[in-house]
Amino acid sequence: MIPASTVPRLIGSVxxxxxxxxxxxxxxxxxxxxxxxxxxxxxxNYGRLVDALIGGTVDLAWNTNLAYVRTxxxxxxxxxxxxxxxxxxxFQSVFVSRAGTGFDGLExxxxxxxxxxxxxxxxxxxxxxxxLHEAGIGDDDVTLMRIDSDVGKHGDTGRSELDALRAVLxxxxxxxxxxxxxxxxxxxxxxxxxxxxSFWMSPEYSHCxxxxxxxxxxxxxxxxxxxxxxxxxxxxxxxxxLELEGxxxxxxxxxxxxxxxxxxxxxxxxxxxx
Amino acid sequence: MVNHGLVLDLIDRLGRIPAGSTVTLxxxxxxxxxxxxxxxxxxxxxxxxxxxxxxxESRHDAVVVRHGRSPDTLAGLHPDQVPGTRLWMYTxxxxxxxxxxxxxxxxxxxxxxxxxxxxxxxxxxxAEPAGVRQLILTGGEPFLLxxxxxxxxxxxxxxxxxxxxxxxxxxxxRLERLRRMDRERLTLQISLDSATPExxxxxxxxxxxERAVAxxxxxxxEGFDVKVAATLPAEQxxxxxxxxxxxxxLGIRPENQVIxxxxxxxxxxxxxxxxxxxxIPEVTITADGVWWHPVSATDASQFVRREIFPLADAIADVRxxxxxxxxxxxxAADWFPCS
Numbered sequence: 154m155i156p157a158s159t160v161p162r163l164i165g166s167v168x169x170x171x172x173x174x175x176x177x178x179x180x181x182x183x184x185x186x187x188x189x190x191x192x193x194x195x196x197x198n199y200g201r202l203v204d205a206l207i208g209g210t211v212d213l214a215w216n217t218n219l220a221y222v223r224t225x226x227x228x229x230x231x232x233x234x235x236x237x238x239x240x241x242x243x244f245q246s247v248f249v250s251r252a253g254t255g256f257d258g259l260e261x262x263x264x265x266x267x268x269x270x271x272x273x274x275x276x277x278x279x280x281x282x283x284x285l286h287e288a289g290i291g292d293d294d295v296t297l298m299r300i301d302s303d304v305g306k307h308g309d310t311g312r313s314e315l316d317a318l319r320a321v322l323x324x325x326x327x328x329x330x331x332x333x334x335x336x337x338x339x340x341x342x343x344x345x346x347x348x349x350x351s352f353w354m355s356p357e358y359s360h361c362x363x364x365x366x367x368x369x370x371x372x373x374x375x376x377x378x379x380x381x382x383x384x385x386x387x388x389x390x391x392x393x394x395l396e397l398e399g400x401x402x403x404x405x406x407x408x409x410x411x412x413x414x415x416x417x418x419x420x421x422x423x424x425x426x427x
Numbered sequence: 428m429v430n431h432g433l434v435l436d437l438i439d440r441l442g443r444i445p446a447g448s449t450v451t452l453x454x455x456x457x458x459x460x461x462x463x464x465x466x467x468x469x470x471x472x473x474x475x476x477x478x479x480x481x482x483x484e485s486r487h488d489a490v491v492v493r494h495g496r497s498p499d500t501l502a503g504l505h506p507d508q509v510p511g512t513r514l515w516m517y518t519x520x521x522x523x524x525x526x527x528x529x530x531x532x533x534x535x536x537x538x539x540x541x542x543x544x545x546x547x548x549x550x551x552x553x554a555e556p557a558g559v560r561q562l563i564l565t566g567g568e569p570f571l572l573x574x575x576x577x578x579x580x581x582x583x584x585x586x587x588x589x590x591x592x593x594x595x596x597x598x599x600x601r602l603e604r605l606r607r608m609d610r611e612r613l614t615l616q617i618s619l620d621s622a623t624p625e626x627x628x629x630x631x632x633x634x635x636x637e638r639a640v641a642x643x644x645x646x647x648x649e650g651f652d653v654k655v656a657a658t659l660p661a662e663q664x665x666x667x668x669x670x671x672x673x674x675x676x677l678g679i680r681p682e683n684q685v686i687x688x689x690x691x692x693x694x695x696x697x698x699x700x701x702x703x704x705x706x707i708p709e710v711t712i713t714a715d716g717v718w719w720h721p722v723s724a725t726d727a728s729q730f731v732r733r734e735i736f737p738l739a740d741a742i743a744d745v746r747x748x749x750x751x752x753x754x755x756x757x758x759a760a761d762w763f764p765c766s
Contacts, residue, residue: 171444174445312442315435341478342474345434348431349431
């Protein structure tokens with residue numbers, strides 16, 4: 154049992170939506186009632202957040218998959234992933250086109266116009282290109298339309314993906330690559346039936362994860378994780394936070410799920426800091 | 428043809444605002460075709476239902492969507508305040524007194540407008556299945572009715588019941604009617620405004636205080652649970668310690684002492700202003716129909732509907748209107764932030 158501490162650990166997160174404040178105020182309130190209190194600080198972009206983690210300004214970073222991989226590379230593998238959302242360990246990228254185009258796989262985009270999300274979005278730019286490359290489709294085999302609507306936030310706002318979808322609807326692009334969360338959001342109620350359809354879904358990979366450096370004691374981290382995993386969807390107070398952050402429960406990270414992104418970052422020469 | 432891009436616009440805009448805030452989305456999007464606009468609205472409504480966002484208003488040219496579900500207005504209330512938990516019935520409007528602040532202008536000259544034994548019995552029967560937990564009979568002065576004991580019996584047979592009275596008529600046949608009432612299921616709520624006669628009599632008439640106090644004593648002696656309710660100008664409602672001490676000497680328990688402010692309704696020339704926007708409803712039935720609240724049962728602006736039955740429908744109607752008012756107030760708050 155960790156004795157109650159009067160000094161909360163500091164968690165860094167990126168302000169990608171107004172609701173982030175509500176989420177972290179809720180998290181802080183929840184952990185105030187535990188032996189592992191936290192406070193939080195918000196950053197405008199993931200580059201700053203990773204810098205703050207490595208610089209010791211924050212104890213933990215709520216990282217995207219790209220931010221985790223960058224931290225991993227900059228710390229030469231010393232950082233640790235601690236926990237993810239249940240939705241993070243089954244993330245996918247989705248290729249979509251107008252309904253009725255007959256696209257039936259990645260090969261269909263050869264020679265076509267493909268809209269991608271922000272260039273630092275793993276789900277809507279980096280990994281889709283990686284999947285194309287693995288399928289033997291090079292950058293010169295498609296006309297790429299990069300929509301950098303929210304660079305710095307690693308696609309978290311979803312804005313660039315919505316812009317990519319608009320490009321498809323407006324016939325400025327033949328296909329778009331988006332994250333499965335955006336795909337699920339736009340297809341609620343099956344309203345996109347007859348307008349947009351998916352023609353390829355990627356294997357599952359890992360997305361966001363709490364990241365710590367070795368300076369954070371294992372004992373504290375384990376106690377904090379026990380408190381984190383105790384958040385309960387059936388508890389209305391917890392649920393309000395979980396719902397806003399897009400999960401039903403916190404889970405251990407799936408480290409294997411970062412392999413495809415690590416390979417993509419290396420192959421595409423993604424810089425350490427963005 | 429439906430414009431799917433509207434959903435993309437909506438998701439984008441919702442992502443930029445905090446949960447609980449609203450966005451107004453133009454659904455015409457360059458078209459004047461009424462069918463196309465209706466299709467756009469249908470699509471937005473379908474998406475909102477499926478995505479857990481709330482379509483709170485639909486106009487001919489735009490929709491208002493709340494980020495996330497609308498707060499459950501009823502769940503936010505104390506269980507006792509949920510409309511329909513208590514059912515008020517005006518048995519009659521005539522009264523032996525002519526109080527100058529009566530919220531429904533009762534007096535000896537007022538028409539009786541009796542609800543009647545049949546309707547009271549049916550209301551009592553339908554009440555519990557409709558979620559009502561307490562029945563409250565009021566007037567006018569209910570003891571003017573020759574069948575008040577039957578009305579009360581039909582209520583106490585189903586639910587705990589409170590009967591409001593001025594306590595001044597417990598004599599002769601009326602006393603016998605009182606004695607026939609179920610002491611286990613009935614609470615008598617007797618009106619008394621002050622610890623001494625002056626204030627009470629000034630509003631209710633000479634010697635009314637003395638008779639009300641006597642009525643309280645009689646009801647207690649008869650073994651009834653007795654509440655005492657005072658109606659005071661709002662500025663006096665915090666200066667009640669001497670009055671409460673007096674009620675204690677009469678044997679009225681603290682939890683049975685009710686202090687309420689004069690409302691600007693009925694015969695009252697002034698008092699607190701109560702509107703459907705500011706008043707949590709308490710479903711109230713009169714001979715004329717269903718009203719928002721017992722304090723405003725003659726205020727046309729607070730008339731809900733003529734159809735009393737089925738009672739469950741009447742309660743549902745009041746709840747729907749209440750939720751609508753609260754949502755409108757929330758939207759107004761969105762538009763007019765105070766800081």
